[in-house]
Amino acid sequence: MKTGSIHCPADARPFNLRASVEGGHTFRWQRDYGAGEMYDDTALPAYVTVLPATETESGSPEVVRLRQSGDRLYWQAEYDMTEVLIDHLRLDDELDSITKTFPDGPLMSRAVDEIMGLRLPNDPIFPTLIAFICSSQMRVPRIHQMQVALAETFGTPVEFDELTYHAFPTPSQLAAASEDDLRALKLGYRARYVKDTASLIHTEDIDLSQAIDLSYDEAVDFLQQFMGVGAKVADCVALYACRHLEAVPVDTWIQKVLESEYPSLVDSSYNETARAARSHFGPYAGYAQAYLFAAARDGL
DNA sequence: AGCCAGGCAAGTG
């Protein structure tokens, strides 16, 4: 096992790992109570994820543990994860410059003050697509719980530091599950959507990574071909996995924020409201959305 | 007990 640390570049500070991985933007990280030695000098939790085989040098799923101490991130893995983590956690994003592009407003100012350091993820597309299909009419902790159940039931086990972790299932592994198998994991009516989406991607051998190279509009159209993916879920996947930072997913929380703080942006149709929000919040509108979402959920 | 949660698909007018 290798260990190492990353110091955020001066122009990319600050960083808030907890806000970034527990805020509902990614469902891939779990608190890791097995990482005893990572708790030596701090009360902050350690986290663990399993990178999909498609994202690793080895071509196999790889475990990564992470803990923050000040501006430094400590990691444990089988090989050097510096570049992978800089990419996945967007550590090169210059948050000061990004937040300066947000329009002024009392709620926005409070949100940036309180939650500064939140970074959007660059997550793998398939797990993100499934997670946000599961997100419909669900609360953040239960969405996370479903992803853990999917990984532990259908994902490839990976040994690390004498413990067993599980990668998120591949399209092939999920396509092999029956709808009843998925309902047993308490996915409810989303079970059919997950089954259909995994099966389509597997049988047609669809390359999801093309959504990164498409324009935002094209990416959203591409993503909505999948069962259970409407405008809002497509916006989430575009933002959190396809690097389209202008996407503004308008969920019930953001809808309430817009109604109270930005009423002129609200329209009866989702697409018109989201378009108005993209236009108003600028090139990093997705980041603005993330700060407003966190502020709303924190009751600011 | 009822309402709501990071909505969506299918049906109708």
Added chain:
DNA sequence: CACTTGCATGGC
């Protein structure tokens, strides 16, 4: 196109 309805589950 706009609007309505059914859908699983669990916490408050």
